[in-house]
Amino acid sequence: MRIRYLIRFEKRGNLKYIGHLDLLRLLHRCIKLSGIDIDYSKGFNPHILASVVLPLTVGSEGLSEYAVFEMKTETGAERILEKLNAVMPYGLKCLNARKMPDNEKPSGAICAAQYFIEINEKFNLPKIAEEILQSEKILAEKPEKIKKNSAKHSERANAEEPAKTDIRPLIYDVKAQGEKELRVLIAQGSMRNLRPELLVKHIYENQGALYFPYKINYIRSELYKADNRGNLVSIFQTDTNSV
Numbered sequence: 001m002r003i004r005y006l007i008r009f010e011k012r013g014n015l016k017y018i019g020h021l022d023l024l025r026l027l028h029r030c031i032k033l034s035g036i037d038i039d040y041s042k043g044f045n046p047h048i049l050a051s052v053v054l055p056l057t058v059g060s061e062g063l064s065e066y067a068v069f070e071m072k073t074e075t076g077a078e079r080i081l082e083k084l085n086a087v088m089p090y091g092l093k094c095l096n097a098r099k100m101p102d103n104e105k106p107s108g109a110i111c112a113a114q115y116f117i118e119i120n121e122k123f124n125l126p127k128i129a130e131e132i133l134q135s136e137k138i139l140a141e142k143p144e145k146i147k148k149n150s151a152k153h154s155e156r157a158n159a160e161e162p163a164k165t166d167i168r169p170l171i172y173d174v175k176a177q178g179e180k181e182l183r184v185l186i187a188q189g190s191m192r193n194l195r196p197e198l199l200v201k202h203i204y205e206n207q208g209a210l211y212f213p214y215k216i217n218y219i220r221s222e223l224y225k226a227d228n229r230g231n232l233v234s235i236f237q238t239d240t241n242s243v
Contacts, residue, residue, distance in 0.1 A: 001102055002070055002102055003039075003070065003071045003072070003073065003074060003075075003099070004068055004069065004070050004071070004099070004100040004102075004104075005068070005069045005071060005075070005077065005080060005097050005098065005099055005100060006066060006067075006068060006097065006098055006099075006100050006104075006106060006235075006236060007066065007067045007068070007069055007080070007084075007094055007096075007097045008064055008065070008066055008094070008095045008096040008097070008236050009062075009065050009066075009067065009092065009093060009094045009095060010061075010062060010063050010064070010065065010092070010093050010095060011023070011056065011061060011062040011065050011091065011092060012061050012062075012063075012091045012092075012093075013061075013090065013091035014091060015089070015091035015092055016056075016058070016059055016060055016061045016062075017058060017059060018058070019058050020052065020055035020056075023052060023055070024050075024051070024052060026089070026092070027050060027052070027067060028047075028048045028050060030084055030087050030088050030092075031048055031050060031069075031084070032048075033087040034083040034084050034086065034087050035083060036069075036071070036075060036079075036080055036083050036084065037071055037072045037073050037075055038050060038069060038070070038071060038072070039070045039071055039072045049069070049070035050067060050068065050069045050070070051067065051068050052065070052066070052067050053065075053066040053067065053068065053106050053107050053110070053223070053235070054066075054107060054110055054113075054188065054189065054223060056220060057195065057197070057218070059213070059218065060196075060218040060219070060220055061217070061218070061219045061220070062219070062220045063219060063220065063221045063222070064095070064220070064221060064222045064223065064234070064236070065220070066106060066223065066235060066236070068100070068106065077096070077097035077098055077099070078097075080094075080097050081094045081095075081096070081097055096236060098236070098238070106225075106235050107190065108189075108190055109189075109225035109226075109235060110188060110189035110190070110223050110224070110225055110235060111187065111188075111189045111191065111192070111224060111225060111226055111232075112172060112185060112186065112187055112188060112189070112223075112224040112232055113185075113186060113188035113220055113222065113223050113224065114183065114184070114185050114220070114221045114222045114224070115183070115184050115186065115196050115218055115219060115220050115221065116177065116181055116182070116183055116218075116219040116221055117181065117182045117183075117184060117196060117200060117216065117217070117218055117219075118180055118181050118216065118217040118219070119180060119181070119182065119200070119203075119215065119216055120180060120215040120216075121207075121209065121215065123203070123207055123209075125176035125178075125179060125180070125181070125182055126176040128174075128176070128182075128203055128206075128207075129174040129175055129176045129182060131206075132171060132174045132199075132203075133171075133173075133174055135168055136168065137166050137168050138166060138167050138168040138171070138199075138202055139164045139165070139166055139167075139202075140164070140165060140167045140198045140199070140201065140202045141163070141164060141165075141198075141201070167194055167198055167199065167202070169187075170186055170187040170192055170193075170194035171184065171185075171186055171187075171194070171199065172185040172186060172187070173185040184196065184199065185232075186199070188223070196218055197213075197216075197218075200216055222234055223235050
């Protein structure tokens with residue numbers, strides 16, 4: 001039987017600029033330095049059995065990110081946290097850990113995420129939030145791969161063209177948090193997924209303003225799954241308490 005732990009950690013500050021593969025390499029290095037009894041894959045090129053759940057977009061901070069560690073032996077959650085935090089760099093910190101049931105699949109269970117979006121503009125965010133929730137349809141540009149053409153596929157295989165898509169069904173809640181911040185609950189996961197950048201670009205377009213990514217700070221605060229009653233709960237929870 002596999003011995004797996006779900007690790008909740010935060011990714012803050014300048015670490016928001018490293019991508020998923022670099023974050024994974026950093027975690028693997030911390031695991032080796034910590035000396036925890038991690039398990040390895042079998043074969044000629046064994047690698048550490050640790051993976052990140054639903055990686056963040058580059059440029060976003062995370063208050064509740066998750067990783068799955070597969071261990072060789074039973075290890076107390078507190079001991080894992082203590083050893084990992086002793087070697088982790090500034091901006092990366094383990095917050096909680098729990099042992100996972102053998103049949104738990106956190107990546108497949110995720111259906112929503114909450115973000116705090118800081119917008120450094122003179123927008124009326126309470127009014128914008130109300131308009132979004134009252135809208136029946138919100139069309140936003142979403143890049144889609146162009147289908148291969150027998151004559152030009154070698155030149156255009158990686159090209160993208162904007163396509164309009166309705167993102168309103170993927171927006172569950174929007175609230176203004178003061179004058180410069182929105183708290184949004186959106187669909188994320190393997191089945192339905194909305195990038196918060198699409199929502200923010202829509203806001204800029206409606207305000208008649210130019211979208212500058214450096215003026216926006218995205219902070220993902222939690223990942224959610226649905227419990228047996230259909231309520232959203234943190235993927236770290238094993239009970240049925242709703243949001």
